[in-house]
Amino acid sequence: MSAPKSEQQQSTISRRLDRNIEALLKRREQEARQSTRQDRAADAITRFAGSMMFVYLHLLIFALWIIVNVGLLPLMPAFDPSLVILAMVASVEAIFISTFVLISQNRMAEADDKRADLNLQICLLAEHETTELLTLVSAIAEKLGVEIATREELEELKEQVRPEEVLDEIEEKMQRRGTRKPPPA
Helix, strand or coil: CCCCCCHHHHHHHHHHHHHHHHHHHHHHHHHHHHCCHHHHHHHHHHHHHCCHHHHHHHHHHHHHHHHHHCCCCCCCCCCCCCCHHHHHHHHHHHHHHHHHHHHHHHHHHHHHHHHHHHHHHHHHHHHHHHHHHHHHHHHHHHHHCCCCCCHHHHHHHCCCCCHHHHHHHHHHHHHHHCCCCCCCC
16 A cells, blocks of 8 residues: 655646646647538537437437328328338438548547557657666666665566667568558457
């Protein structure tokens, strides 16, 4: 069990956490303000099409359409007895809804790519900092005469990792295996 954090530590963490959350929220708000009317409309349609209200509305409309056109509701004359018009309307609607969903997914994929790039940069920075810390701690240990049991592994860890080399190695191994992409995690 770790000891409880002091108020000052919690305050520092909270300030950092608050700052990071605020930065992320501001970025999202900025991106929302910069989106076009078309993007906002596609997102709104996609949100509505993915809601239970959309399902209930369609259930009601389709049920009434069918009930009227098979003659179960004599208040209105049948206008689509073969239900061909209903099928056509549903098909056209499906085409448009799937297009709006694809537009929204493309925007979400673009945002995911930006987040992945940010995450990669943070990981590379953390790896570099860790390598520098290992080098420093190793030098201190050597200066103090502290015996390090895994010297060979430590020397390997102190080497800088080049992302290009890692990507090249992944691609080379995938080619040797005859695959196009790595297995899912």
